Amino acid sequence: MPSTTRPTRSLTRPAAVVVAAAGAVLAGALPAAATTETDDVTPEQELTDAITVVDQYWADNHQGYFGDEYVAPLVFTGEAGVQGMYTSGVDSHPCGGEEALTPTNALHCAEPVGEDWIAVSDDLLLDGTAQIGDAFTYLVVAHEWGHAIQLRHPELTAPWVELQADCIAGATLAEASDQGLVTWEEGDDEEVAAGLLAVADETGWTDTTSHGSAEERASSFQHGIDTGLTGCLYSGSLQP
Numbered sequence: 001m002p003s004t005t006r007p008t009r010s011l012t013r014p015a016a017v018v019v020a021a022a023g024a025v026l027a028g029a030l031p032a033a034a035t036t037e038t039d040d041v042t043p044e045q046e047l048t049d050a051i052t053v054v055d056q057y058w059a060d061n062h063q064g065y066f067g068d069e070y071v072a073p074l075v076f077t078g079e080a081g082v083q084g085m086y087t088s089g090v091d092s093h094p095c096g097g098e099e100a101l102t103p104t105n106a107l108h109c110a111e112p113v114g115e116d117w118i119a120v121s122d123d124l125l126l127d128g129t130a131q132i133g134d135a136f137t138y139l140v141v142a143h144e145w146g147h148a149i150q151l152r153h154p155e156l157t158a159p160w161v162e163l164q165a166d167c168i169a170g171a172t173l174a175e176a177s178d179q180g181l182v183t184w185e186e187g188d189d190e191e192v193a194a195g196l197l198a199v200a201d202e203t204g205w206t207d208t209t210s211h212g213s214a215e216e217r218a219s220s221f222q223h224g225i226d227t228g229l230t231g232c233l234y235s236g237s238l239q240p
């Protein structure tokens, strides 16, 4: 399983808090005490760790890649009180005027930058972890954060938004590992491949709404690992 090491820099950004319906809270990702490797990290704690790692990665690297300051997305915290997690069928929150917290899903809600937010359902988290392993959680968080990065840089966003988010996820996790934010362990690659298979479409990439086939998703994720973030950014001429 991925294990976190204590980030060398703490998050200094104050946590913006937006009180939402039903006691739910949208807040900036708070720095959680990174855990050391144990065998009994709960999926909920794994989600908190994954959010901390990915947010820290972008806090450390965004300006270097893009030249402008990092504005983090918010994370939704539902009634269960787990950062980034909503309970399917219990929590509710709109995105663009429609209910966003559909069962068994993860999402980035593209509100204006800084008010945009990320959430993962409890059942996707628990099922994915049980069936695939805890690297699944890191994949989901890094992918949704990839959509937040796309929102910040529309000129570099490819038409194949989902495959690009997979590429950004691969780059994020590989570089976060290189930078000591997370330890990628034996078996994690297989877990991610299985995770991409589980969330792939039946057919290949055709339009902006399609996620792409398992092969396309895996190869996009791998492309991010191999080339880093720069290789994921859209130049206007690449093919999916």
Ligand SMILES: [Zn+2]
Residues within 6 Å of the ligand: 143, 144, 147, 162, 165
């Ligand atoms: Zn996506």
